[in-house]
Amino acid sequence: MVRFAVILGSVRPASVGAPVAQWVARKASTVEGVQADVITLAELGLPFFAEPVPPSLAAPTDPAGAAWNERLAAYDGVVIVTPEYDHSVPGVLKNAIDFLRPGVLAYKPVGLVGYSYYNGIRPLEHLRDILSGFDVSFVNPEVLLSLRADFTEGAFTPAAYHEDEVPAMVRAMVARSQALASLR
Ligand SMILES: Cc1cc2nc3c(=O)[nH]c(=O)nc-3n(C[C@H](O)[C@H](O)[C@H](O)COP(=O)(O)O)c2cc1C
Known part of the structure:
Protein backbone atom coordinates (compact mmCIF):
# COMPACT_ATOMS: atom_id res chain seq x y z
CA MET A 1 0.00 0.00 0.00
CA VAL A 2 1.32 3.48 -0.95
CA ARG A 3 0.16 6.25 1.39
CA PHE A 4 -0.23 9.83 0.22
CA ALA A 5 -1.19 12.85 2.33
CA VAL A 6 -3.50 15.40 0.72
CA ILE A 7 -2.68 18.74 2.34
CA LEU A 8 -5.16 21.57 2.14
CA GLY A 9 -3.47 24.98 2.15
CA SER A 10 -6.37 27.10 3.40
CA VAL A 11 -7.56 27.34 7.00
CA ARG A 12 -10.64 29.43 6.26
CA PRO A 13 -13.66 27.75 7.90
CA ALA A 14 -15.59 28.25 4.66
CA SER A 15 -12.70 27.25 2.39
CA VAL A 16 -13.89 26.22 -1.04
CA GLY A 17 -10.86 23.93 -1.03
CA ALA A 18 -12.32 21.55 1.57
CA PRO A 19 -14.49 19.68 -0.96
CA VAL A 20 -11.63 19.85 -3.45
CA ALA A 21 -9.27 18.10 -1.02
CA GLN A 22 -11.91 15.43 -0.31
CA TRP A 23 -12.43 14.95 -4.05
CA VAL A 24 -8.67 14.59 -4.57
CA ALA A 25 -8.39 12.00 -1.78
CA ARG A 26 -11.40 10.07 -3.11
CA LYS A 27 -10.06 10.06 -6.69
CA ALA A 28 -6.54 9.17 -5.49
CA SER A 29 -7.91 6.19 -3.58
CA THR A 30 -9.37 4.79 -6.82
CA VAL A 31 -5.81 4.06 -7.97
CA GLU A 32 -4.94 0.49 -7.05
CA GLY A 33 -2.74 0.19 -3.98
CA VAL A 34 -3.16 3.84 -2.92
CA GLN A 35 -4.46 5.20 0.36
CA ALA A 36 -4.93 8.98 0.54
CA ASP A 37 -5.69 10.95 3.71
CA VAL A 38 -6.65 14.62 3.91
CA ILE A 39 -4.60 16.72 6.33
CA THR A 40 -5.93 20.22 6.92
CA LEU A 41 -3.50 22.82 8.22
CA ALA A 42 -6.14 24.01 10.69
CA GLU A 43 -6.03 20.71 12.58
CA LEU A 44 -2.25 20.97 13.08
CA GLY A 45 -2.50 23.97 15.42
CA LEU A 46 0.84 25.36 14.27
CA PRO A 47 1.99 28.72 15.68
CA PHE A 48 3.87 31.24 13.55
CA PHE A 49 7.30 29.78 12.98
CA ALA A 50 9.62 31.14 15.70
CA GLU A 51 12.10 28.33 16.28
CA PRO A 52 15.63 29.04 17.57
CA VAL A 53 17.24 27.31 14.57
CA PRO A 54 16.06 26.26 11.09
CA PRO A 55 14.48 22.79 10.85
CA SER A 56 17.31 21.82 8.51
CA LEU A 57 19.55 21.92 11.62
CA ALA A 58 17.25 20.58 14.35
CA ALA A 59 13.73 19.30 14.87
CA PRO A 60 11.23 21.99 15.92
CA THR A 61 10.95 22.48 19.66
CA ASP A 62 7.29 23.41 19.35
CA PRO A 63 5.22 20.23 19.99
CA ALA A 64 2.81 20.95 17.15
CA GLY A 65 5.73 21.51 14.79
CA ALA A 66 7.38 18.27 15.88
CA ALA A 67 4.10 16.35 15.53
CA TRP A 68 3.58 17.78 12.02
CA ASN A 69 6.99 16.44 10.95
CA GLU A 70 6.35 13.01 12.44
CA ARG A 71 2.92 12.82 10.85
CA LEU A 72 4.14 13.71 7.37
CA ALA A 73 7.19 11.46 7.61
CA ALA A 74 4.85 8.46 7.69
CA TYR A 75 3.64 9.18 4.14
CA ASP A 76 5.17 8.12 0.83
CA GLY A 77 4.30 11.39 -0.88
CA VAL A 78 2.05 14.42 -0.73
CA VAL A 79 -0.54 16.16 -2.84
CA ILE A 80 -0.75 19.86 -2.02
CA VAL A 81 -4.13 21.46 -2.69
CA THR A 82 -3.79 25.21 -2.55
CA PRO A 83 -5.72 28.35 -3.35
CA GLU A 84 -4.06 31.46 -4.78
CA TYR A 85 -3.64 34.29 -2.28
CA ASP A 86 -2.07 37.48 -3.61
CA HIS A 87 -0.60 35.68 -6.62
CA SER A 88 1.06 33.04 -4.42
CA VAL A 89 0.40 30.42 -1.73
CA PRO A 90 -1.44 31.34 1.49
CA GLY A 91 0.92 32.40 4.28
CA VAL A 92 -0.38 29.55 6.46
CA LEU A 93 0.83 27.01 3.91
CA LYS A 94 4.28 28.64 3.69
CA ASN A 95 4.40 28.73 7.51
CA ALA A 96 3.61 24.99 7.68
CA ILE A 97 6.33 24.26 5.13
CA ASP A 98 8.80 26.37 7.14
CA PHE A 99 8.35 23.90 10.02
CA LEU A 100 9.37 20.87 7.93
CA ARG A 101 12.70 19.15 8.17
CA PRO A 102 13.97 18.55 4.59
CA GLY A 103 14.32 14.80 5.18
CA VAL A 104 10.59 14.48 5.74
CA LEU A 105 9.91 15.04 2.04
CA ALA A 106 13.20 13.97 0.47
CA TYR A 107 12.86 11.68 -2.57
CA LYS A 108 9.10 11.62 -2.24
CA PRO A 109 6.69 12.53 -5.03
CA VAL A 110 4.69 15.74 -4.81
CA GLY A 111 1.49 16.34 -6.77
CA LEU A 112 -0.04 19.79 -7.10
CA VAL A 113 -3.64 20.98 -7.25
CA GLY A 114 -4.38 24.70 -7.51
CA TYR A 115 -7.55 26.75 -7.60
CA SER A 116 -8.24 30.44 -8.13
CA TYR A 117 -9.85 32.78 -10.62
CA TYR A 118 -6.76 32.12 -12.76
CA ASN A 119 -6.66 28.30 -12.37
CA GLY A 120 -4.27 28.34 -9.42
CA ILE A 121 -1.20 28.24 -11.64
CA ARG A 122 0.83 30.90 -9.81
CA PRO A 123 0.81 29.28 -6.35
CA LEU A 124 1.82 25.98 -7.94
CA GLU A 125 4.76 27.61 -9.70
CA HIS A 126 5.79 29.19 -6.40
CA LEU A 127 5.54 25.84 -4.60
CA ARG A 128 8.03 24.38 -7.07
CA ASP A 129 10.46 27.12 -5.99
CA ILE A 130 9.63 26.98 -2.27
CA LEU A 131 10.24 23.22 -2.12
CA SER A 132 13.35 23.29 -4.29
CA GLY A 133 15.60 22.68 -1.27
CA ASN A 140 4.09 16.92 -14.11
CA PRO A 141 0.39 16.19 -14.35
CA GLU A 142 -1.18 19.00 -12.29
CA VAL A 143 -4.81 19.77 -11.59
CA LEU A 144 -5.72 23.38 -12.31
CA LEU A 145 -9.16 24.45 -11.14
CA SER A 146 -11.00 27.65 -12.00
CA LEU A 147 -13.24 29.43 -9.53
CA ARG A 148 -15.21 30.54 -12.58
CA ALA A 149 -15.62 27.23 -14.40
CA ASP A 150 -15.36 24.55 -11.70
CA PHE A 151 -17.56 26.05 -8.99
CA THR A 152 -21.24 26.92 -9.08
CA GLU A 153 -22.45 29.43 -6.48
CA GLY A 154 -19.61 28.35 -4.18
CA ALA A 155 -20.18 24.60 -4.63
CA PHE A 156 -17.42 22.51 -6.23
CA THR A 157 -18.67 21.30 -9.61
CA PRO A 158 -15.57 20.24 -11.56
CA ALA A 159 -15.78 20.32 -15.34
CA ALA A 160 -15.91 16.90 -17.02
CA TYR A 161 -12.36 17.12 -18.37
CA HIS A 162 -10.98 16.98 -14.81
CA GLU A 163 -12.47 13.49 -14.37
CA ASP A 164 -9.25 11.47 -14.80
CA GLU A 165 -6.71 14.15 -13.87
CA VAL A 166 -6.23 13.17 -10.22
CA PRO A 167 -5.84 9.44 -10.95
CA ALA A 168 -3.34 10.29 -13.73
CA MET A 169 -1.35 12.48 -11.34
CA VAL A 170 -1.47 9.84 -8.61
CA ARG A 171 -0.37 7.05 -10.97
CA ALA A 172 2.65 9.20 -11.82
CA MET A 173 3.29 9.66 -8.09
CA VAL A 174 3.15 5.91 -7.47
CA ALA A 175 5.67 5.26 -10.25
CA ARG A 176 7.96 8.00 -8.92
CA SER A 177 7.64 6.72 -5.36
CA GLN A 178 8.69 3.23 -6.47
CA ALA A 179 11.57 4.56 -8.56
CA LEU A 180 12.93 6.66 -5.66
CA ALA A 181 12.40 4.08 -2.89
CA SER A 182 16.09 3.12 -2.74
CA LEU A 183 17.07 6.77 -2.03
CA ARG A 184 14.71 7.25 0.91
C1 LIG B 1 -6.02 37.08 0.90
C2 LIG B 1 -6.60 36.62 -0.40
C3 LIG B 1 -5.92 36.87 -1.57
C4 LIG B 1 -6.43 36.42 -2.78
N1 LIG B 1 -5.70 36.61 -3.92
C5 LIG B 1 -6.13 36.07 -5.08
C6 LIG B 1 -5.32 36.14 -6.24
O1 LIG B 1 -4.24 36.68 -6.26
N2 LIG B 1 -5.80 35.57 -7.38
C7 LIG B 1 -7.00 34.92 -7.42
O2 LIG B 1 -7.37 34.43 -8.47
N3 LIG B 1 -7.79 34.84 -6.33
C8 LIG B 1 -7.37 35.39 -5.17
N4 LIG B 1 -8.14 35.29 -4.05
C9 LIG B 1 -9.43 34.62 -4.16
C10 LIG B 1 -9.29 33.18 -3.70
O3 LIG B 1 -8.68 32.38 -4.70
C11 LIG B 1 -10.66 32.65 -3.34
O4 LIG B 1 -11.21 33.48 -2.32
C12 LIG B 1 -10.61 31.21 -2.86
O5 LIG B 1 -11.90 30.80 -2.53
C13 LIG B 1 -9.72 31.09 -1.65
O6 LIG B 1 -9.59 29.74 -1.29
P1 LIG B 1 -10.18 29.20 0.08
O7 LIG B 1 -11.66 29.42 0.01
O8 LIG B 1 -9.82 27.75 0.08
O9 LIG B 1 -9.52 29.95 1.20
C14 LIG B 1 -7.66 35.74 -2.83
C15 LIG B 1 -8.35 35.50 -1.63
C16 LIG B 1 -7.83 35.92 -0.43
C17 LIG B 1 -8.57 35.61 0.84
Whole structure:
Protein backbone atom coordinates (compact mmCIF):
# COMPACT_ATOMS: atom_id res chain seq x y z
CA MET A 1 0.00 0.00 0.00
CA VAL A 2 1.32 3.48 -0.95
CA ARG A 3 0.16 6.25 1.39
CA PHE A 4 -0.23 9.83 0.22
CA ALA A 5 -1.19 12.85 2.33
CA VAL A 6 -3.50 15.40 0.72
CA ILE A 7 -2.68 18.74 2.34
CA LEU A 8 -5.16 21.57 2.14
CA GLY A 9 -3.47 24.98 2.15
CA SER A 10 -6.37 27.10 3.40
CA VAL A 11 -7.56 27.34 7.00
CA ARG A 12 -10.64 29.43 6.26
CA PRO A 13 -13.66 27.75 7.90
CA ALA A 14 -15.59 28.25 4.66
CA SER A 15 -12.70 27.25 2.39
CA VAL A 16 -13.89 26.22 -1.04
CA GLY A 17 -10.86 23.93 -1.03
CA ALA A 18 -12.32 21.55 1.57
CA PRO A 19 -14.49 19.68 -0.96
CA VAL A 20 -11.63 19.85 -3.45
CA ALA A 21 -9.27 18.10 -1.02
CA GLN A 22 -11.91 15.43 -0.31
CA TRP A 23 -12.43 14.95 -4.05
CA VAL A 24 -8.67 14.59 -4.57
CA ALA A 25 -8.39 12.00 -1.78
CA ARG A 26 -11.40 10.07 -3.11
CA LYS A 27 -10.06 10.06 -6.69
CA ALA A 28 -6.54 9.17 -5.49
CA SER A 29 -7.91 6.19 -3.58
CA THR A 30 -9.37 4.79 -6.82
CA VAL A 31 -5.81 4.06 -7.97
CA GLU A 32 -4.94 0.49 -7.05
CA GLY A 33 -2.74 0.19 -3.98
CA VAL A 34 -3.16 3.84 -2.92
CA GLN A 35 -4.46 5.20 0.36
CA ALA A 36 -4.93 8.98 0.54
CA ASP A 37 -5.69 10.95 3.71
CA VAL A 38 -6.65 14.62 3.91
CA ILE A 39 -4.60 16.72 6.33
CA THR A 40 -5.93 20.22 6.92
CA LEU A 41 -3.50 22.82 8.22
CA ALA A 42 -6.14 24.01 10.69
CA GLU A 43 -6.03 20.71 12.58
CA LEU A 44 -2.25 20.97 13.08
CA GLY A 45 -2.50 23.97 15.42
CA LEU A 46 0.84 25.36 14.27
CA PRO A 47 1.99 28.72 15.68
CA PHE A 48 3.87 31.24 13.55
CA PHE A 49 7.30 29.78 12.98
CA ALA A 50 9.62 31.14 15.70
CA GLU A 51 12.10 28.33 16.28
CA PRO A 52 15.63 29.04 17.57
CA VAL A 53 17.24 27.31 14.57
CA PRO A 54 16.06 26.26 11.09
CA PRO A 55 14.48 22.79 10.85
CA SER A 56 17.31 21.82 8.51
CA LEU A 57 19.55 21.92 11.62
CA ALA A 58 17.25 20.58 14.35
CA ALA A 59 13.73 19.30 14.87
CA PRO A 60 11.23 21.99 15.92
CA THR A 61 10.95 22.48 19.66
CA ASP A 62 7.29 23.41 19.35
CA PRO A 63 5.22 20.23 19.99
CA ALA A 64 2.81 20.95 17.15
CA GLY A 65 5.73 21.51 14.79
CA ALA A 66 7.38 18.27 15.88
CA ALA A 67 4.10 16.35 15.53
CA TRP A 68 3.58 17.78 12.02
CA ASN A 69 6.99 16.44 10.95
CA GLU A 70 6.35 13.01 12.44
CA ARG A 71 2.92 12.82 10.85
CA LEU A 72 4.14 13.71 7.37
CA ALA A 73 7.19 11.46 7.61
CA ALA A 74 4.85 8.46 7.69
CA TYR A 75 3.64 9.18 4.14
CA ASP A 76 5.17 8.12 0.83
CA GLY A 77 4.30 11.39 -0.88
CA VAL A 78 2.05 14.42 -0.73
CA VAL A 79 -0.54 16.16 -2.84
CA ILE A 80 -0.75 19.86 -2.02
CA VAL A 81 -4.13 21.46 -2.69
CA THR A 82 -3.79 25.21 -2.55
CA PRO A 83 -5.72 28.35 -3.35
CA GLU A 84 -4.06 31.46 -4.78
CA TYR A 85 -3.64 34.29 -2.28
CA ASP A 86 -2.07 37.48 -3.61
CA HIS A 87 -0.60 35.68 -6.62
CA SER A 88 1.06 33.04 -4.42
CA VAL A 89 0.40 30.42 -1.73
CA PRO A 90 -1.44 31.34 1.49
CA GLY A 91 0.92 32.40 4.28
CA VAL A 92 -0.38 29.55 6.46
CA LEU A 93 0.83 27.01 3.91
CA LYS A 94 4.28 28.64 3.69
CA ASN A 95 4.40 28.73 7.51
CA ALA A 96 3.61 24.99 7.68
CA ILE A 97 6.33 24.26 5.13
CA ASP A 98 8.80 26.37 7.14
CA PHE A 99 8.35 23.90 10.02
CA LEU A 100 9.37 20.87 7.93
CA ARG A 101 12.70 19.15 8.17
CA PRO A 102 13.97 18.55 4.59
CA GLY A 103 14.32 14.80 5.18
CA VAL A 104 10.59 14.48 5.74
CA LEU A 105 9.91 15.04 2.04
CA ALA A 106 13.20 13.97 0.47
CA TYR A 107 12.86 11.68 -2.57
CA LYS A 108 9.10 11.62 -2.24
CA PRO A 109 6.69 12.53 -5.03
CA VAL A 110 4.69 15.74 -4.81
CA GLY A 111 1.49 16.34 -6.77
CA LEU A 112 -0.04 19.79 -7.10
CA VAL A 113 -3.64 20.98 -7.25
CA GLY A 114 -4.38 24.70 -7.51
CA TYR A 115 -7.55 26.75 -7.60
CA SER A 116 -8.24 30.44 -8.13
CA TYR A 117 -9.85 32.78 -10.62
CA TYR A 118 -6.76 32.12 -12.76
CA ASN A 119 -6.66 28.30 -12.37
CA GLY A 120 -4.27 28.34 -9.42
CA ILE A 121 -1.20 28.24 -11.64
CA ARG A 122 0.83 30.90 -9.81
CA PRO A 123 0.81 29.28 -6.35
CA LEU A 124 1.82 25.98 -7.94
CA GLU A 125 4.76 27.61 -9.70
CA HIS A 126 5.79 29.19 -6.40
CA LEU A 127 5.54 25.84 -4.60
CA ARG A 128 8.03 24.38 -7.07
CA ASP A 129 10.46 27.12 -5.99
CA ILE A 130 9.63 26.98 -2.27
CA LEU A 131 10.24 23.22 -2.12
CA SER A 132 13.35 23.29 -4.29
CA GLY A 133 15.60 22.68 -1.27
CA PHE A 134 13.68 19.62 -0.11
CA ASP A 135 14.78 17.13 -2.80
CA VAL A 136 11.16 16.39 -3.61
CA SER A 137 10.14 14.95 -6.96
CA PHE A 138 7.31 16.88 -8.58
CA VAL A 139 5.15 15.01 -11.05
CA ASN A 140 4.09 16.92 -14.11
CA PRO A 141 0.39 16.19 -14.35
CA GLU A 142 -1.18 19.00 -12.29
CA VAL A 143 -4.81 19.77 -11.59
CA LEU A 144 -5.72 23.38 -12.31
CA LEU A 145 -9.16 24.45 -11.14
CA SER A 146 -11.00 27.65 -12.00
CA LEU A 147 -13.24 29.43 -9.53
CA ARG A 148 -15.21 30.54 -12.58
CA ALA A 149 -15.62 27.23 -14.40
CA ASP A 150 -15.36 24.55 -11.70
CA PHE A 151 -17.56 26.05 -8.99
CA THR A 152 -21.24 26.92 -9.08
CA GLU A 153 -22.45 29.43 -6.48
CA GLY A 154 -19.61 28.35 -4.18
CA ALA A 155 -20.18 24.60 -4.63
CA PHE A 156 -17.42 22.51 -6.23
CA THR A 157 -18.67 21.30 -9.61
CA PRO A 158 -15.57 20.24 -11.56
CA ALA A 159 -15.78 20.32 -15.34
CA ALA A 160 -15.91 16.90 -17.02
CA TYR A 161 -12.36 17.12 -18.37
CA HIS A 162 -10.98 16.98 -14.81
CA GLU A 163 -12.47 13.49 -14.37
CA ASP A 164 -9.25 11.47 -14.80
CA GLU A 165 -6.71 14.15 -13.87
CA VAL A 166 -6.23 13.17 -10.22
CA PRO A 167 -5.84 9.44 -10.95
CA ALA A 168 -3.34 10.29 -13.73
CA MET A 169 -1.35 12.48 -11.34
CA VAL A 170 -1.47 9.84 -8.61
CA ARG A 171 -0.37 7.05 -10.97
CA ALA A 172 2.65 9.20 -11.82
CA MET A 173 3.29 9.66 -8.09
CA VAL A 174 3.15 5.91 -7.47
CA ALA A 175 5.67 5.26 -10.25
CA ARG A 176 7.96 8.00 -8.92
CA SER A 177 7.64 6.72 -5.36
CA GLN A 178 8.69 3.23 -6.47
CA ALA A 179 11.57 4.56 -8.56
CA LEU A 180 12.93 6.66 -5.66
CA ALA A 181 12.40 4.08 -2.89
CA SER A 182 16.09 3.12 -2.74
CA LEU A 183 17.07 6.77 -2.03
CA ARG A 184 14.71 7.25 0.91
C1 LIG B 1 -6.02 37.08 0.90
C2 LIG B 1 -6.60 36.62 -0.40
C3 LIG B 1 -5.92 36.87 -1.57
C4 LIG B 1 -6.43 36.42 -2.78
N1 LIG B 1 -5.70 36.61 -3.92
C5 LIG B 1 -6.13 36.07 -5.08
C6 LIG B 1 -5.32 36.14 -6.24
O1 LIG B 1 -4.24 36.68 -6.26
N2 LIG B 1 -5.80 35.57 -7.38
C7 LIG B 1 -7.00 34.92 -7.42
O2 LIG B 1 -7.37 34.43 -8.47
N3 LIG B 1 -7.79 34.84 -6.33
C8 LIG B 1 -7.37 35.39 -5.17
N4 LIG B 1 -8.14 35.29 -4.05
C9 LIG B 1 -9.43 34.62 -4.16
C10 LIG B 1 -9.29 33.18 -3.70
O3 LIG B 1 -8.68 32.38 -4.70
C11 LIG B 1 -10.66 32.65 -3.34
O4 LIG B 1 -11.21 33.48 -2.32
C12 LIG B 1 -10.61 31.21 -2.86
O5 LIG B 1 -11.90 30.80 -2.53
C13 LIG B 1 -9.72 31.09 -1.65
O6 LIG B 1 -9.59 29.74 -1.29
P1 LIG B 1 -10.18 29.20 0.08
O7 LIG B 1 -11.66 29.42 0.01
O8 LIG B 1 -9.82 27.75 0.08
O9 LIG B 1 -9.52 29.95 1.20
C14 LIG B 1 -7.66 35.74 -2.83
C15 LIG B 1 -8.35 35.50 -1.63
C16 LIG B 1 -7.83 35.92 -0.43
C17 LIG B 1 -8.57 35.61 0.84
